[in-house]
Amino acid sequence: MKEILLKIEKLKKEKDAVILAHYYVNDEIQEIADYVGDSYYLSKIAVELPQKMIVFCGVTFMGESAKILSPEKTVIMPEALADCPMAHMASIDKIKEIREKYDDLAVVCYINSTAEIKKCVDVCVTSSNALKIVRALPQQNIYFVPDQNLGQYIASQVPEKHFIFNDGYCHVHDEIMIDELEEAKAAHPKAKVLVHPECTMTVIGAADYVGSTAGIIDYATASDADEFIIGTEIGILYQLKKNNPGKKFYTINKNQICPNMKKITLAKVAYALENGINQMEVDDETRTKAVLALEKMLELAR
Numbered sequence: 001m002k003e004i005l006l007k008i009e010k011l012k013k014e015k016d017a018v019i020l021a022h023y024y025v026n027d028e029i030q031e032i033a034d035y036v037g038d039s040y041y042l043s044k045i046a047v048e049l050p051q052k053m054i055v056f057c058g059v060t061f062m063g064e065s066a067k068i069l070s071p072e073k074t075v076i077m078p079e080a081l082a083d084c085p086m087a088h089m090a091s092i093d094k095i096k097e098i099r100e101k102y103d104d105l106a107v108v109c110y111i112n113s114t115a116e117i118k119k120c121v122d123v124c125v126t127s128s129n130a131l132k133i134v135r136a137l138p139q140q141n142i143y144f145v146p147d148q149n150l151g152q153y154i155a156s157q158v159p160e161k162h163f164i165f166n167d168g169y170c171h172v173h174d175e176i177m178i179d180e181l182e183e184a185k186a187a188h189p190k191a192k193v194l195v196h197p198e199c200t201m202t203v204i205g206a207a208d209y210v211g212s213t214a215g216i217i218d219y220a221t222a223s224d225a226d227e228f229i230i231g232t233e234i235g236i237l238y239q240l241k242k243n244n245p246g247k248k249f250y251t252i253n254k255n256q257i258c259p260n261m262k263k264i265t266l267a268k269v270a271y272a273l274e275n276g277i278n279q280m281e282v283d284d285e286t287r288t289k290a291v292l293a294l295e296k297m298l299e300l301a302r
């Protein structure tokens, strides 16, 4: 173990590289990462960092967004097959169809989407800035892609706008069932329920707090409560426990695992760094169009 950590440290210096990691990756990756965060934080910091190379321990849309925003940097993905299935659950034809139907329309795109989709939308959002951004948009009609659950949650908080939903979802969050949550609440009656807005509206309706991964960590850390039921991917427990050694955290079911995030291992990080493999590439035509929606997100989320 020690040997591989030393190797990664040495390679980082040699290559002028920095390691970014999402809260869902394996504990040992979060441990060695220079920066760990939610999707919004990681997209922002990737632009600001001075290093020439970013090793992105996350899924494809995260590394792709970093490359789109910082084309001069080399973005390396330790595991090329770590992809988010929801990123592919939106259709360009459907976006065109909705644009023809509504005049006063903004197509709002969750950052969990491909660069091809980002090319034809008006603005990107993440779960930590979606409410702020949607409220700030002048348009009355919002077509929210790809996640129907996040879309419905935002719509419930912004009743003054009209929403059109897509049918995308995250299998990890969508499969958290209300009866499982009720069982967890019965087993831990004093626990606060903290969930991600990719969960269904029924689960969200039974929660004490709804927010991004960083929001959930901040809430638990600031809270006076000692016990929490967590409705998001299990990788978040690493930071929750690290920040709150005296508090207890429970999951709702046994399937709160994103198999793609878990594909990233220390050996793959070391190998990718050493050999410069899996470099993220985005063609110029795609990049110059997709960057507009991402830059608009960074501007409106400020």
Ligand code: 13P
Residues within 6 Å of the ligand: 037, 038, 039, 040, 112, 126, 127, 128, 170, 196, 198, 211, 212, 213, 214
């Ligand atoms: P966050 O932006 O809250 O980190 O969420 C990313 C994600 O993929 C949730 O499933």
Ligand code: SF4
Residues within 6 Å of the ligand: 024, 059, 083, 084, 085, 086, 112, 170, 171, 172, 173, 198, 233, 258, 259, 260, 261
């Ligand atoms: Fe995608 Fe769900 Fe994994 Fe997040 S947890 S990266 S939305 S599959």
